[in-house]
Ligand SMILES: C[S@@+](CC[C@H](N)C(=O)[O-])C[C@H]1O[C@@H](n2cnc3c(N)ncnc32)[C@H](O)[C@@H]1O
């Protein structure tokens with residue numbers, strides 16, 4: 001096919017967002033027939049949705065009719081964010097995370113990631129994307145990079161990379177690729193400034209310690225356009241005291257960043273205690289006094305198990321397997 005057909009196809013897929021090759025009417029009949037012989041458009045409707053009292057909406061998608069993933073639409077005053085999944089389950093087994101408890105069931109494809117964005121009714125109103133749904137995005141790096149290209153390229157959605165945040169526990173070689181090959185925003189899940197403690201909650205700390213992750217981040221410039229933030233779940237009497245706040249300050253010293261304190265969303269068979277708001281406020285105030293911008297992130301969608309770390313599609317196998 002002539003080179004310009006690629007541009008036409010991208011236009012039909014990413015700008016017009018068609019559901020079938022037949023709809024690509026400026027491509028010749030012969031070429032549409034050839035395309036149909038080798039390809040299909042992976043646009044798929046969601047299976048089910050649930051709305052939270054706070055307005056967040058959780059969408060359930062089927063993957064190959066055998067697995068399930070969830071995405072969460074979060075409307076706010078001035079923005080509308082979609083929390084996207086990058087894997088079916090997760091291999092990282094973080095102690096506090098329901099997705100981690102589900103275990104790993106498979107990788108998503110680039111199509112599966114893009115489909116979450118284009119197949120929700122609120123797609124056109126989205127202003128931001130956060131890869132904070134199911135899975136560890138850097139553990140699916142090729143697919144992540146390809147998705148980011150489609151989202152930011154002129155031939156694709158042409159979004160500014162400033163509108164996209166990748167949240168990660170910090171897999172160092174892939175983190176380096178993300179930093180080198182894209183300009184998206186970064187959110188590092190820290191949760192403890194201490195090696196042994198972080199390792200007891202996030203097993204990958206053994207291989208990729210937070211100190212080394214910070215060492216890598218220090219090599220890049222976050223002073224201007226690009227932003228890095230650090231996510232910190234507060235667990236009652238475990239990591240929510242001033243000793244931790246001061247160690248976190250020393251760890252992050254010199255990096256222009258912000259810290260987001262996250263309320264712990266307990267799992268059914270909870271093993272960790274949640275923190276008091278009083279302690280979270282004291283922690284935040286300590287970091288603010290040290291000139292690190294720190295905020296307490298409000299939880300969204302907790303009543304429908306859509307808040308950070310609550311996504312799991314284990315139960316859907318019973319309800320939706322055909
Ligand atoms: C589900 S993860 C997905 C992205 C990536 N795998 C990561 O860990 O950063 C998104 C955020 O939710 C947090 N999280 C996980 N379980 C949580 C829980 N039970 N309560 C609050 N936040 C949780 C993670 O630490 C992370 O900051």
Ligand code: SF4
Nearest residue numbers: 090092094097100135
């Ligand atoms: S917190 Fe992130 S990396 Fe850890 S198990 Fe959950 S999804 Fe995976």
